[in-house]
Amino acid sequence: MSTSNATTHDPRLAVEIAGIRFNNPVIGASGTFGYGLEFAELIDLNRLGGFSTKGLSARPLPGNPPPRIVETHGGMLNAIGLQNIGARAFIAEKLPLLARYDTHVIANVFGYSDEDYIEAITILNDGEGISAYELNISCPNVKEGGIVIGNSPTAAARLTEKAKRASSRPLIVKLSPNVTDITLLARAIVEAGADSLSLINTLVGMSIDVNTRRPRLNYGTGGLSGPAIRPIAVRMVYEVANAVRVPLIGIGGIASSMDALEFIIAGATAVQIGTANYYDPRVTMKVLDGLSEHCDRAGIAHLNDLIGSIVKR
Numbered sequence: 001m002s003t004s005n006a007t008t009h010d011p012r013l014a015v016e017i018a019g020i021r022f023n024n025p026v027i028g029a030s031g032t033f034g035y036g037l038e039f040a041e042l043i044d045l046n047r048l049g050g051f052s053t054k055g056l057s058a059r060p061l062p063g064n065p066p067p068r069i070v071e072t073h074g075g076m077l078n079a080i081g082l083q084n085i086g087a088r089a090f091i092a093e094k095l096p097l098l099a100r101y102d103t104h105v106i107a108n109v110f111g112y113s114d115e116d117y118i119e120a121i122t123i124l125n126d127g128e129g130i131s132a133y134e135l136n137i138s139c140p141n142v143k144e145g146g147i148v149i150g151n152s153p154t155a156a157a158r159l160t161e162k163a164k165r166a167s168s169r170p171l172i173v174k175l176s177p178n179v180t181d182i183t184l185l186a187r188a189i190v191e192a193g194a195d196s197l198s199l200i201n202t203l204v205g206m207s208i209d210v211n212t213r214r215p216r217l218n219y220g221t222g223g224l225s226g227p228a229i230r231p232i233a234v235r236m237v238y239e240v241a242n243a244v245r246v247p248l249i250g251i252g253g254i255a256s257s258m259d260a261l262e263f264i265i266a267g268a269t270a271v272q273i274g275t276a277n278y279y280d281p282r283v284t285m286k287v288l289d290g291l292s293e294h295c296d297r298a299g300i301a302h303l304n305d306l307i308g309s310i311v312k313r
């Protein structure tokens, strides 16, 4: 993270996650923000709290065949698969360019087995300018017969423990919402050593073309994101905030500062913005301005005062 530029930040918005100070709580969400550089012409990256990269694996992957994206009411379904340039190319090609910007780079990591994750983290440990890792545990785990690590507190805790040991940086674990009780997972992962949790990833969904009677996505099912999932995400952040003590990053359908504030009041220290970037590439800047305006209007001395400040009915 370079400090050579003179962007001014609203001191009321600074937050801390896993020992890292963020100038503000607005973070671009993995898979919707490329490798950050794609947004350099569209927004002032120096104003952004940070962004999470597209999920990185030890080796490059091509992702799924198209169609990979379908629009739905208030959201979208995606089955991009885990297309990415690979951890080594990220270090060689992207990190040197990202060093020009004063924003936190969170490396989102995934794998199909515990060993895959550890291999990717071990490679990324050599990269300069990564602030933290975010583990995407919503991937099918081939070794456990196709279950998703993120559905099993035992598997998720085991991976977290190994990842924490392998990692030279703070570890954020990203929770899957496709579970019956998200607090069981959250507790197991925090006990295993996670420094922070981010939530939620996409909800598994499906859309069918009634004329061809085929699923609209080539893969069949996909991950639902966007405003349609926001109330579910807010509820899950609220539940997890009452179950664990680590800082939370709220994600799911955020498209305005009011949306972001819901997550913060529910218990999130920061937020990530995903799908909204597709239809409004400047949404992160608007959310940022809106948070400062809210502090002015509501007489909030520091955004920290609002974290988990929900009033029970």
Ligand SMILES: Cc1cc2nc3c(=O)[nH]c(=O)nc-3n(C[C@H](O)[C@H](O)[C@H](O)COP(=O)(O)O)c2cc1C
Binding pocket: 029, 030, 031, 032, 053, 054, 055, 078, 080, 082, 108, 135, 136, 174, 200, 201, 202, 224, 225, 226, 227, 229, 251, 252, 253, 254, 272, 273, 274, 275, 276
């Ligand atoms: C096209 C697309 C690709 C995504 N890729 C990833 C990914 O590689 N790793 C990950 O952890 N989450 C990924 N996500 C999930 C988002 O980071 C986010 O958790 C989710 O979309 C909910 O937030 P939103 O409603 O603001 O989009 C992806 C989402 C979309 C829409």
